[in-house]
Amino acid sequence: MKWFLLFFLLFPAFARAATIEVCKTCEVQAIDDAIARAKAGDIVKVQSGIYAGPLFIDKPLHLIGIGRPVIDGLHKEHVFYLRADDTTIEGFVIQNSGSSYISEYAGIRVEEAKGCRLLNNIFENNTYSIYLAKVDGCLVAQNQITGNAKDEVLSGNGVHAWYSSHIVIRQNDVQRHRDGLYLEFTPDSLVEENVISHNLRYGLHFMYSPGNRYFKNIFAENQTGVAVMYSKNVEMLQNRFEKSWGRVSYGLLLKDISDSRIFGNRFSKNTVGIFADGITRILFEQNDFKNNGWAVNILGNSEENIFSKNNFYENYFDVATNTMSPLNTFADNYWSGYRGYDLDRDGRGDVPFRPMKIFGLWISRYPELVSLLASPVIEFLEMAEKVFPVLTPKSLEDKTPSMKPLTAKL
């Protein structure tokens, strides 16, 4: 009954929506012609072919590409410039936006609009692929986004959201931009199941964007996987951070984040798995850290964070910090470097594990010491420190280290 009512309510809208076809042999041959003829809410179907941009859309439309028509921006301005609510753009190849030091040109720029849907497009060779400015409620899904970023100055981001809210970015493939996804002042958004790789700077970058959720994304071979700054109430679940390997590379870079949850993620082959600077009350649970240089580097200005039930497999350094009195809790984690025993058979080691290696401490203070990496002297010092800790913080320990890996994910 409910659906019936809905149908009847919406029926007039469907009835009014006309369809305009655009192709080389049709009556309407250019897309801007079609846009000019269309009324708000009409459908514009574009058959395959190459069409020139830039295109300006100022009324709600439904643009559908059939057989992947190509819209070429000819290196002028934005390829699509959208200033209308409830508009859909789907099924296009969008290429060659302008490039400029002054303006930020994009494949699709949406400005001051409510409710847009950008679906199943292929973006190639745009400075910014999708730029959302002051947009409320936009779905960006199943796009293949490939940038042309060569240096950080002239290049733009894959999906850029600025002063927007309620954005959903789902199942996109984003690569070779400056930042894969960039959310600034964009709260209450959802980023899920994207594959973000080979970006010059960050896979995902967000600042001042509280209340966002990031689920099941893959960040691979970006300079830094994810950089999260000045935000609250962030949830990061089941993402994979891989192969951010380089001199200033981090899997996940946290700066001034509080009251958030980082759960079930996997960090592998990063120089630093998680780099944390000034984070408060964050729960790190059931993450896997494998083959990283440093699994976690948490600076002394971080407090009341909890690391619990994580797996640390074969990282060069498990945990590093630069303070003698860290205020974070480590409990119930599995450490592949743990050599303790479990006499009472409760699955927890009877002697605490101290994940901080002395060399990890020294090397963060004196980076030149890296020249002694794998030197027998260091190994000896490490052994001495393990027996009789004086130089590493005593409070940084896991009193109940798990004897076995906690999940069988790896």
Place this chain on the structure above:
Amino acid sequence: MKKIFNSPVVTIALFEFRENIRNKWLLIYGLSFLIFSGILTYIGTGDPLQASASLLNLVLLLVPLFSLVFGSISFSEALPFHEILVALPISRRDIFLGKWIGLGTGLVLSFLLGMGAGSLIQFNIAQQGFGSYLLLLCLGCCLTFIFLSISFYVVTLARKKELIFGWMLLLWFFFFVLFDVLVFGVVLLFGDYPLEIPVLILMLLNPIDLARVMLLLKIDLAAMMGYSGALFQKYLGNTLGLFIGGGALALWTLLPAWLGLRTFQKKDL
């Protein structure tokens, strides 16, 4: 060509080589590489990259130690024989170089055969990271000749034959352990200053450290090294770095050998 083969250097080197390959200590040396490298590679992931990382400290420990001790003992025990050779119309340079080449070749062959039979056969040559394993082998050969030169030089300097063995252990201890402690101390003491260049120079002053850093850079641990790593990578990591590092290693080989030869020529046997 025939003339080269008939030259006294080659004759002595060949004699030395034949003598050495029958030596039971060289056999033990080679066997120990075979066993250790075989086991380490077998229990490892079979990845040449990882294997070379774990074999690195074995090579850095055994090669200098054995080259020093074996070289010094062999050279000092041959001194009476050298007295006879000197009586013949053979120059001291030929005796010294012949001994050096023959002994070095024997050691290198033993090292390579041991490593080769132990781990090389477990790898697929096309595998990624094989280059770093080859680099490890090269570094091992360089270290052999370097420490052989050093041992020869010390033997020619030493007055008391009985103390030579002690000197060798001390030298090995210095290069393998004490030097790193010194570097560690220098970095901690002067950590407030930019130290990349001084530490880089310090690395060039110790062939063992140099070999280690060169291999680690090849394994791409440079990524972990931050800014200092960038500098190390710049000077020691790339092709230019291979030349700088290789040049330093060559200098380490030739300088003690040349000094030893000079002392040997002037020495009253």
